[in-house]
Amino acid sequence: MALPPPHPQQPQYVSVLSEWQKRRNRWNEKYHADRAVLVEALGGKCKCCGATERLEFHHTEPRTWCARDHNRRQRLRLYLIDLQNGALQLLCKRCNRMAGEPSSHATDFDDDEPPF
Numbered sequence: 001m002a003l004p005p006p007h008p009q010q011p012q013y014v015s016v017l018s019e020w021q022k023r024r025n026r027w028n029e030k031y032h033a034d035r036a037v038l039v040e041a042l043g044g045k046c047k048c049c050g051a052t053e054r055l056e057f058h059h060t061e062p063r064t065w066c067a068r069d070h071n072r073r074q075r076l077r078l079y080l081i082d083l084q085n086g087a088l089q090l091l092c093k094r095c096n097r098m099a100g101e102p103s104s105h106a107t108d109f110d111d112d113e114p115p116f
């Protein structure tokens with residue numbers, strides 16, 4: 001999103017914007033840290049070919065929730081529950097596509113924004 005340049009008589013606009021950026025960065029850092037924990041818990045590599053990059057979460061059973069209804073952080077919590085139920089595997093992007101249902105199993109879309 002392109003924001004208009006700050007008005008010269010509104011210097012506080014800049015600090016509001018930078019505070020928003022900081023919150024956004026913290027939110028992203030927390031997400032990636034939590035995701036790394038989940039990836040580690042699943043062995044840190046593709047269950048099929050052993051790749052360690054472009055990893056995605058794959059459901060071995062149809063999941064009961066719709067990914068599009070949740071933001072990334074909420075989805076991580078749901079993945080954790082699925083992991084505890086033994087219904088989650090780690091696959092690389094390529095193997096996940098070959099496992100089928102690419103759109104419903106793709107988990108790392110970056111189209112959602114932090115909740116503020």
Ligand SMILES: [Zn+2]
Pocket residue numbers: 046047048049050051091092093094095096
């Ligand atoms: Zn793979």
